[in-house]
Amino acid sequence: MPIPRQAPGVDRRLLRDDVFRRLRDAIVDCTFQPGEQLKDTDLAEWLGVSRTPVREALLRLAASGLVIAKPGRSTTVSAIDPKAVRDARDVVAAMHVLAVREMAGNVSEADLDRMREANRRFAEALNAGDLAAAMDADEDFHRVPVTVLGNDALVSVLDQFGPVVRRAERLRFAADGQSSLERHDQLIALLASGDGEGASDLTFNTWHTLSVDDNPSPEQS
Structure with missing residues (x-):
């Protein structure tokens, strides 16, 4: 193009x-x-x-x-390499699990409000069929725990491996963004209650549902 x-x-x-x-x-x-x-x-x-x-x-x-x-x-x-996406996904998942585990014991109402606002924009974008805006809102949502943790090394890892994972995220939001919206709400509730283990498990499962078909569609190839 x-x-x-x-x-x-x-x-x-x-x-x-x-x-x-x-x-x-x-x-x-x-x-x-x-x-x-x-x-x-x-x-x-x-x-x-x-x-x-x-x-x-x-x-x-x-x-x-x-x-x-x-x-x-x-x-x-680069072409989409399913193995590279899966490898990057596993690393990204581990970083976000660490962030939410720490945040669960140090969460403020202002932090939760930032996540709620990002999720509201995410819902609006999905309803409008605006994948780009949905991607941005989702990124803002997951950035909150990372920012609260304040670990520069973790941020560097996400900066390196996160972009590859976005390809898989876009595919998921195009196919079923509603499930992501529901998981966001669940994560907010778990963090608000101080359930670090539950928040960690949900985050791990959320990122590990990302996958890329080994036989991508023409749009992806």
Whole structure:
């Protein structure tokens, strides 16, 4: 697919993380197809930024496995590798289990309200059929326990392996987002009651329901 010529530009004042998220999401939603070559000059023009944050974002995407970078040659979108997704999912699951276990004993009403608000937006996005907004709301929801924990090493692990898992998350939300909405409500209730074990078990099971078919559909391949 050619680089889109019409897209809202990224505010030049925004951090490089915003460029990373825009490119990550464009890969996850198949705006950029597996095998497609990505050129930093074209991407910088599309996003309305300099080439520097684009190059930094591509390096991060390569580290997470969403793109394949060959120095001096080309950068291409990686194919979906079911094993790589499952491996990343297991790591991401372990990080989130740790976060909710710790949060259960240190949760504040403000933290719970942030999760409720994110889940409300998640429900609205699902009802509107807006997968991109649902993905963003889900990310905000799961970020709350991670933020409460305040473990920089855990955040680094999620930054590396999380992008690959988003491909599987998008497939799940497209097929059955309602079950995720219900699990979010259950997690909030468990955290509010201080049930760290229950919250950990629910989180483990939630992430381990993510899977990718070894024979992906044409949209995924």
